[in-house]
Amino acid sequence: METLLTQLTHLISIGKINAHSPYPPDMRGQPGAAEITAQALAEGFTPADILDKGLLPGMNIIGEKFSQGQAFIANMLISAQAMNAAMEHLRPFFESGEIQSRGTIILGTVQGDLHDIGKNLVKMIMKGDGWDVVDLGTDVHSHDFVEAVKTHPDACVGMSALLTTTMLNMKAVTDSLRDNDPATKIFIGGAPVSAAFAEEIGADGYFRDPYGLARSLRTN
């Protein structure tokens, strides 16, 4: 019985989405994460075990490979797609409350900043890691971050900036979010910012790549 979960872990780690997916090329036509998840449910595995012992360990494997320079972001994203395909089969159990999503993260680039590839990358990785993502887009004002947190009270906030003339807006967003709820977890990223800057503005953390954020949120 355990072999199905082990198989799922492997399929997620190599990014095999379903039987129709062309990647990896040597596995064309073979069942992927979607089919094996359905099979596991049919054979009586609990949704929680499928998620915690099958799917998420697969994301861990590819994430660690990425951290060690043995895989690229595309590998992580394809694994995330496989994860999403598997999660479609688990969706009814999320809706019934039998299993819980990891949580919600609100993302946006700060006011005045239109550079969003980093933010979009975080979005894709976090979704693949089982988070609900609220993407506020680019050039997001403080009050829009606050309004989003009011709508999703337990959500974390991730914001990015690429310019030295916009990074200071992170301070204004952090202050507004703290005024609204001091407990909101706030994370920052982007070329000109750093862990020291995160500390200076009162954010909870800085991550140089999206996997660092995902890994940190898993363990905290």
Added chain:
Amino acid sequence: MAPYKKLSITSPNELVFGTAPFPVTCGQGLVIGGGLVYPEINFTLPTMLINEANWKQVLTHYHAICERVLLRAKKMGIPGLVIEFEQLPDMTMNPALGGEITALIRKHLDDFHAETAIPTALRVTVVDLRDADQPPLLRTGSNWEATRQAFVLSAQAGADILSIESVGGKEVHDQALLYADLPGIIASLGILGHADVSWLWQQISSICKEYQIIPGGDTACGFSNTSMQLAGQGMIPSSLAALDRAASAPRSLAAFENGAVGPSKDCAYEGPIIKAIAGVPISMEGRSSCCAHFSPLGNIAGAAADLWSNESVQNINLLSGSAPEAFMELLAYDCRLFNVAHGQDAMNYRNLLVKSDAWLSPEALMLEPETVIGLARAIVKEEGGYQQTLAAVWKAYEAIVEAIHLQHMPLTPPDRAWLEMVPLALEGVPSDEQNAVDYLVSTYGDHFSLDSYGL
């Protein structure tokens, strides 16, 4: 203007710094591409917000930068100078702000010229705001209108050259790049990017014609420089970044097919390919732009440069003085060396620049003169942006494989594994443009609108 069907520079030995087949005269009589390499200095604010409350402080910074940079330029005895004022988003969102700084720099350059008789030119690069809409509207709406207005006000305020880092197709390219999806990368650049650059440069050229100034050129900065930075962080294969560079050349070339005359933008590392095809002078940045970003091509970038840039540096203090002043000196020394070499043994110096980088990374290889001419030939043989882009990627792939075998170019095992899959991926690329459009719509249809591209 009709698409280029032949090369302006046919031999790798004719692709050299300082000299372009079609020099551009601009500003106060500055001839770019006529034999000498000139510094193109670029600078930006230190870490600070731009708002009404501190606008005077912003202006004070630009005043101080101009004073220090021009003082250093005079002391270094430079033969000519381009200042690039690269607007920050707030300055294009409110075009009057960008216009005010343009006028400020213009005044400094005019005073400098009156005092020294050194020819100068002012390039203004506005921010392409058009991708703020999701999906981007590109040809209509308030963001295009602000971008267009920024060009007009910059021209009125004294710009000599207009440029942009345009972003049409980026909304798809970003997605395709992260998935290392070659069909998506090729179609986003060769169809969407090419269509947008063609349209956009007709608009920019029209403004330049009205104000009798120079339509400079574009850059694939938002595309293949993003790739280069992601590759530098190990997020994507460096060979993918190199293929992306080659793929970006036809879309940047489209600016020159629609009115641009050069100098191309400094961060357009596809510039040598464009110079080989269009014969226009190019601006390049390399080791002296490490104040703004790292790269694997610091020396080779200079091999065909007509302007030599530092990309951008914050107005902060260093031990020697202000950072813009320090980088002015650095550029001046670099250009002095270029120009001494030009008078003695240009090819020897060019070859040293090339050999010191070319075989160490796929990205640097894309700037190697024989590779450049090969890419340029592959592009002009084809009709239309899509086929040109596809041909450029195949040619770039062949060059990388050859460099691995003949020059022992180092690649990490994951990078090499990815490169080995490229032929299979390229064989799966739609062979005609309509099928490629269908692929884009079916795969990335949520991210873009065909209407925005006139398709």
